Amino acid sequence: MFTKKSLVGLDIGSREIKAVEMVESAGQMQLSALATMPAVDRVDLPQALKEFFSKSGIRTKNVAISLSGQSVVVRYISMPRMTEEELRSSLKYEAEKHIPFELDEVALDCARLERVGVSEPGEENEEMQVLLVAARKEVLDELLGVIRVAGLVPVAVDVDGFALGSAFELSASSRGDGRELDGVTALIDVGGSKTSINIIEDGLSAFSREIYLAGKDFTEAISRRMGVSSEEGDRIKCESTSEDFEVMECVSPLLGDLSAEIHASIDYFENHHERGVDSVRISGGSVSLPGLGDSFEQAFGREVSEWNPLEGIEEVVGSAGVRIPTGNSSSLAVAVGLASRVLDY
Known part of the structure; x- marks a missing residue:
C-alpha cells in the first residue's frame, strides 16, 4: 500500500x-x-x-x-560546472558578487538549471546556469x-x-x-499588489520579475475617477464586464503602463537569450479586468490567453x-x- x-x-x-x-x-x-x-x-x-x-x-x-x-532577490548566473557539494560551498562567495544585501542579513538558496544550450560535459570551459535566491531573514x-x-x-x-x-x-x-513545456512561455500573474512575470524556457525558469502595478492600483484609479470610496471602487472593478466602458476609461492609462513594463521584460529576455517568446499565459485575481487582455495583445503583438x-x-x-x-x-x-x-x- x-x-x-x-x-x-x-x-x-x-x-x-x-x-x-x-x-x-x-x-x-x-x-x-x-x-x-x-x-x-x-x-x-x-x-x-x-x-x-x-x-x-x-x-x-x-x-x-x-x-x-523587494526583500527577495533573484539572480540567474553562469558558473563553472561543479558538483552539488561544490556549488553549496561556493554559494556565499558567488552571492557576494550578486546580492545587494549584507550576507548575514539574508537566507540563501540556489538551484542548478540544466537547459538546452548550456555546455555539455567534455567541452572546454564548460559552464552551468544557476538560479540564486536571497531573502531577508527579518x-x-x-x-x-x-x-x-x-x-x-x-x-x-x-x-x-x-x-x-x-x-x-x-x-x-x-x-x-x-509539449506545452517546450519552447518559451511567458507567465504573467496580475494580483492585488503586484504583477509577477516568470518566463519559462523549455520547462525551466529563465527570467523573473515583479512589477508593482496591479489590482489595487486599478481600484484606486476607478475610485478617484468616479468619486467613490475604495471599497465601492473595488466592487465596481470586480463586477465590471467588457461592456463597462467607463471602467475601461478609468484603467486604460494604467493598463498601458503595465503592458509597456511587461513588454520591456519580454524584449529583454528575447534580446539576451536570442529566442522569441512563443506564448503568453495570464493568471491572477485581476485578469478579468475589462480591457486587460486586449491591452496586452496590442502591446506584445501576439495572442494572450488565460489559463x-x-x-x-x-x-x-x-x-x-x-x-x-x-x-x-x-x-x-x-x-x-x-x-x-x-x-x-
Whole structure:
C-alpha cells in the first residue's frame, strides 16, 4: 500500500488568502481541499488562519508558503560546472558578487538549471546556469513566526514567481501535454499588489520579475475617477464586464503602463537569450479586468490567453472540502504551485 502525503499551498495575498491542499501517492497528485478568505491585518493573521483551517476541511497542518517583494532577490548566473557539494560551498562567495544585501542579513538558496544550450560535459570551459535566491531573514522569520503561531508547520518556502511556474508545469503534466513545456512561455500573474512575470524556457525558469502595478492600483484609479470610496471602487472593478466602458476609461492609462513594463521584460529576455517568446499565459485575481487582455495583445503583438491551474487535476474521492470557485480560478496559480511541493518532501 502506498503512503499518502499531503501539503497545503498557502498564498497570503494582499486582498485574499488562498489555500490549496494536494495529496500525493505513488507520484500521482490529487486535489483534496480548497478554500479562500479575505485578507486581514498582519496582527490578526495567526488567529484568522487558525479559524480558516478549522472551517475549510483541510486536514494537514503542513504548509508551503512564499515570499515576494523587494526583500527577495533573484539572480540567474553562469558558473563553472561543479558538483552539488561544490556549488553549496561556493554559494556565499558567488552571492557576494550578486546580492545587494549584507550576507548575514539574508537566507540563501540556489538551484542548478540544466537547459538546452548550456555546455555539455567534455567541452572546454564548460559552464552551468544557476538560479540564486536571497531573502531577508527579518522578513522570512516574521512570516515563519506567523505560520507557527497559527499552529501550522512550514515545510517549504518558495518565491511567488517560481510557484507560478510550478503550477504551470503541474497543469501541463496533469493534462498529459508535456509539449506545452517546450519552447518559451511567458507567465504573467496580475494580483492585488503586484504583477509577477516568470518566463519559462523549455520547462525551466529563465527570467523573473515583479512589477508593482496591479489590482489595487486599478481600484484606486476607478475610485478617484468616479468619486467613490475604495471599497465601492473595488466592487465596481470586480463586477465590471467588457461592456463597462467607463471602467475601461478609468484603467486604460494604467493598463498601458503595465503592458509597456511587461513588454520591456519580454524584449529583454528575447534580446539576451536570442529566442522569441512563443506564448503568453495570464493568471491572477485581476485578469478579468475589462480591457486587460486586449491591452496586452496590442502591446506584445501576439495572442494572450488565460489559463486554469486546476485543469486536469483530479479531486480526491469524497473530498468534501473542495469548493472549485465559479469565478476566477486562475487566481489560485501561486497556491497550486506551492501545494505541488508535496512531491519534494
